[in-house]
Amino acid sequence: MIRTTPPFHVPEAIQALVDWYEKEIGAMHPEEAASRLHSRFVNIHPFLGLFI
Numbered sequence: 255m256i257r258t259t260p261p262f263h264v265p266e267a268i269q270a271l272v273d274w275y276e277k278e279i280g281a282m283h284p285e286e287a288a289s290r291l292h293s294r295f296v297n298i299h300p301f302l303g304l305f306i
Contacts, residue, residue: 259298267298 259267271294279287 264298271295271298 271291274294275287275291278290282290
């Protein structure tokens with residue numbers, strides 16, 4: 255089962271993602287940073303329709 259962020263938690267989750275990205279971006283290769291950012295962003299998506 256895929257668990258995503260509940261819609262009412264999306265703003266906080268996005269802010270946490272941005273904070274993480276700003277802190278960690280310099281320590282990673284650009285491709286690694288992009289893939290980790292994408293993975294974290296997709297897990298925030300509050301709708302299951304794309305995964306079913």
